[in-house]
Amino acid sequence: MRGIARTLALAALSLATATPLAWMVSVSLMPKGAAATFPPPLWPARPTLANYRELLFDHAGPGGGVTGYHIAGAMLNSTLLAALATVLGLALTLPAGYAFAKLRFTGRARLLQALLALAVIPAQVALLPLFLMLKWAGLINTYAGVLVPGLAGIYGVLFVRQAALAIPHEMLDAARLDGASEWRILMRIVLPLLRPTVVTLALFTFLASWSDFLWPLIAITDQRLYTLPVALAAISREHGQDVELMMAGAVVTTLPVLLLFAALQRFYFSGVLGGGVKG
Amino acid sequence: MRRRSQGHAALAFTVPVLVATFAFLVVPTVAGLLLSATDFDIYALADLRNLRLVGLGNYAALAHDPAFWRAVGNTVLLAALGVPAAIGTSLAAALLLDSATVRWKPVWRLLLFAPYVTTLVATALVWRYVLDTRAGLLNDALLLVGIAPVDWLGDPRTSIPATLIFIVWKAFGYNMLVFVAALATVSPELREAARLDGAGPLARFRHVTLPAIGPALVLASVLSVANFLQVFAEPYVMTHGGPAESTTTILYFMFDQGFTWWNLGTASAVAVVLFIAILALTAVQARLAREQEWL
Numbered sequence: 001m002r003g004i005a006r007t008l009a010l011a012a013l014s015l016a017t018a019t020p021l022a023w024m025v026s027v028s029l030m031p032k033g034a035a036a037t038f039p040p041p042l043w044p045a046r047p048t049l050a051n052y053r054e055l056l057f058d059h060a061g062p063g064g065g066v067t068g069y070h071i072a073g074a075m076l077n078s079t080l081l082a083a084l085a086t087v088l089g090l091a092l093t094l095p096a097g098y099a100f101a102k103l104r105f106t107g108r109a110r111l112l113q114a115l116l117a118l119a120v121i122p123a124q125v126a127l128l129p130l131f132l133m134l135k136w137a138g139l140i141n142t143y144a145g146v147l148v149p150g151l152a153g154i155y156g157v158l159f160v161r162q163a164a165l166a167i168p169h170e171m172l173d174a175a176r177l178d179g180a181s182e183w184r185i186l187m188r189i190v191l192p193l194l195r196p197t198v199v200t201l202a203l204f205t206f207l208a209s210w211s212d213f214l215w216p217l218i219a220i221t222d223q224r225l226y227t228l229p230v231a232l233a234a235i236s237r238e239h240g241q242d243v244e245l246m247m248a249g250a251v252v253t254t255l256p257v258l259l260l261f262a263a264l265q266r267f268y269f270s271g272v273l274g275g276g277v278k279g
Numbered sequence: 280m281r282r283r284s285q286g287h288a289a290l291a292f293t294v295p296v297l298v299a300t301f302a303f304l305v306v307p308t309v310a311g312l313l314l315s316a317t318d319f320d321i322y323a324l325a326d327l328r329n330l331r332l333v334g335l336g337n338y339a340a341l342a343h344d345p346a347f348w349r350a351v352g353n354t355v356l357l358a359a360l361g362v363p364a365a366i367g368t369s370l371a372a373a374l375l376l377d378s379a380t381v382r383w384k385p386v387w388r389l390l391l392f393a394p395y396v397t398t399l400v401a402t403a404l405v406w407r408y409v410l411d412t413r414a415g416l417l418n419d420a421l422l423l424v425g426i427a428p429v430d431w432l433g434d435p436r437t438s439i440p441a442t443l444i445f446i447v448w449k450a451f452g453y454n455m456l457v458f459v460a461a462l463a464t465v466s467p468e469l470r471e472a473a474r475l476d477g478a479g480p481l482a483r484f485r486h487v488t489l490p491a492i493g494p495a496l497v498l499a500s501v502l503s504v505a506n507f508l509q510v511f512a513e514p515y516v517m518t519h520g521g522p523a524e525s526t527t528t529i530l531y532f533m534f535d536q537g538f539t540w541w542n543l544g545t546a547s548a549v550a551v552v553l554f555i556a557i558l559a560l561t562a563v564q565a566r567l568a569r570e571q572e573w574l
Contacts, residue, residue: 003380010375014390017448021393023416024405039422040414092299095292105289111297118300120561121308124509124530125554128537128547129310130303132324151299182288211398213512214530218538229400233516236404243408250401261396265389268396272453273460 024254028052028247035243051248070223074231075252078210081143081227085150085209086202093153094198097160098190102167103182112161119154124214131218145219146227150209156201159271163197164190200271203264210257228253311554315547324541337548347549349524350532353439357528358507361443366500368451373458374488388459392452399449403516406445407432410517417444432518435525442513442526450506454499461495462488494567501564505557529553 023042027035028051030044053059058068099105100112130149131140139145167190175185191198213229220226226234232249239245261268315337322329341347372391376384394402409416410431418428431441465488473483489496511530514520520527520535527535529549537546 003378003382006375006378006381007383010372010381010387013372013375014387017394018390019416020402020405020409020448021397023409024402027408035408036414038413040416040419092296096296099289099292103285103289103292105286108289111293115300118304120558121304122505122509122554122557124533125311125550126304126307128543128550129307129314131537132314132543133307133310148303151296152302152304153296154300154304157296182284182292186288186292207396211400213400213515214534229398229512232400232404236407236516240407243414246404247408250404253401254397257396257398258393261393262389269456272456 021254021258024247024250027244028251030244032242032244035247051244052252054245055248055252069231069235069249070226071228071231071235071249071252073224074226074228077143077225078228078253081146081216082206082209084143085147086205088147089150089153089156089205090198090202092151093156093160093201094191094194095186096153097157098164098186098194100157101161101164102169102172102190115154115157119158123149127215127218134219141220141222141225143225146216149215150205156205159201160194160197163194167193196267196270199264200267203260203267204271207257207261308554311547311550314544315551317544319542319544319547321541324543333544337545338552340545341548341552346524346527347532350527350529353525353527354508354510354529356439357443357446357510358504360440361446361507362500362503364443365447365451365503366454366496368447369454369499370458370496372451372455373462374484376455376459377462388456391455394449395452397449399512400516402449403445403513406448407517410441410444433522435523438518438522438525442517445517446507446510446513454503457495457499458492461492465491497567498564501560501567505560508553508556508560 026043029047029049030041031046031048031050034041034044055069055071057072100108126149134140134145134148139148171189172185175189180188210227211229212227213233216227216230217233220230223231223234232246232253235249236246316332316334317323318331318333318336320329375381376388376391381387408414412418412428412430412433415431417431422428429437431437469487470483473487478486509530510528511534514526514528514531515534518526520531530553533546533549533553536542536549
């Protein structure tokens with residue numbers, strides 16, 4: 001009996017939580033102005049893809065010229081940047097995390113302590129000088145400029161190290177006796193063993209890059225290089241009254257990451273729970 | 280020989296990320312401290328010869344700037360209301376998910392966690408419309424129970440609670456997972472024994488569950504405060520810091536100073552103040568973690 005009551009309570013809470021997301025999809029399929037009627041409709045009487053068409057393709061503007069929201073370009077920018085951030089992040093943090101866990105070298109303990117100490121620096125403190133550095137280097141309004149702060153991958157290194165600690169030394173030493181180089185050991189033995197960790201870290205990095213807002217907002221002023229969140233925020237400042245259009249924009253921004261998360265949720269949840277970085 | 284080749288490999292494996300961390304985190308952080316002691320503005324941006332050292336002048340100016348204190352006050356209010364609301368929601372959902380008799384747990388867990396992975400800017404926009412006075416779902420639902428429409432985001436008295444509804448909705452899933460994991464460590468024997476001793480549900484929660492998950496609760500609260508200190512995109516998208524600056528947070532104030540007015544010296548001073556606040560929180564957190572090990 002209590003089980004049923006609690007299941008119902010959870011169902012109600014889940015329904016309330018999911019409602020804004022379902023409503024976002026529903027409104028994105030409504031014709032212009034339909035969502036603003038009273039009482040607000042819950043689903044479209046006549047579903048239409050017109051908002052997505054308007055958002056994704058150029059169309060005749062009010063003055064006769066061609067206008068567009070550059071959302072297709074923003075989708076491409078977001079996808080490429082998130083993919084690049086993920087590949088670069090993994091390339092930098094996987095070997096380092098493994099080295100800090102398993103290779104013997106002078107200064108290891110001290111460097112690790114330094115990284116742990118640096119982990120407390122909030123990213124926002126570095127933003128303003130970083131902007132000036134990139135401006136002088138001519139990297140504002142480039143992909144490289146957006147990617148740069150993410151390369152300081154302390155969290156990734158500590159995350160990989162934690163997982164790599166569990167690899168038995170005997171296994172690595174056996175490979176060394178067989179004459180395998182350290183690079184070969186990393187690629188052939190360590191990476192396959194760390195596969196779940198790699199997937200989890202890749203997923204976290206991709207999602208974080210996809211959803212990042214403050215830094216791309218600062219590092220990009222050229223509309224053609226906007227990422228989805230920046231483009232969406234910009235459109236909402238000009239076309240905020242167009243609810244249906246904005247919801248279509250919210251769907252194309254958030255649905256890809258929701259699907260990615262749903263497909264890889266096992267890795268995500270294990271990352272949240274097992275990823276507690278300990279000093 | 281083997282030791283030396285390990286040393287070489289370790290160098291090759293660690294140097295790239297260490298260099299990146301130094302160049303893109305350590306250098307800018309130190310530069311931020313220095314920048315906060317200058318009057319870096321749009322003229323210095325054009326020509327560095329216009330730059331002057333002002334020492335602690337930016338901090339003194341901030342101390343006398345009511346707009347800064349307003350932002351601090353708003354952020355403190357967000358955290359003061361938001362931490363209990365967020366932790367409470369996470370705990371309630373976790374307690375429900377923890378009971379052995381509940382069915383279809385993975386489904387509920389997925390639905391309750393989904394907002395956490397959504398893109399903040401996108402769902403902040405969704406909530407801007409959910410909280411709309413006339414056509415919003417929330418007022419529509421409240422009307423069903425006889426509550427008159429509220430101008431959630433347009434009234435300075437409700438803009439912070441309204442922003443909080445969104446923040447809690449977006450974030451509670453994370454700590455829910457953490458608390459479910461902590462609850463799994465509560466010994467079933469102890470619970471059963473308490474029940475046989477005639478302890479009611481509240482007494483059992485107070486004397487069996489709470490001691491077991493207490494450390495996780497405290498730690499999550501501290502981390503939650505740190506997250507509330509860094510709220511930016513929510514007011515940027517939902518309210519533009521308004522109405523009447525009622526949702527201007529510390530970070531929003533910093534962004535505005537830095538990138539709307541190009542007062543990079545002042546903005547850096549704000550960043551340093553934020554840094555110190557977060558550092559203090561980290562110290563509290565480290566201390567709590569140590570105390571837990573003594574228990």
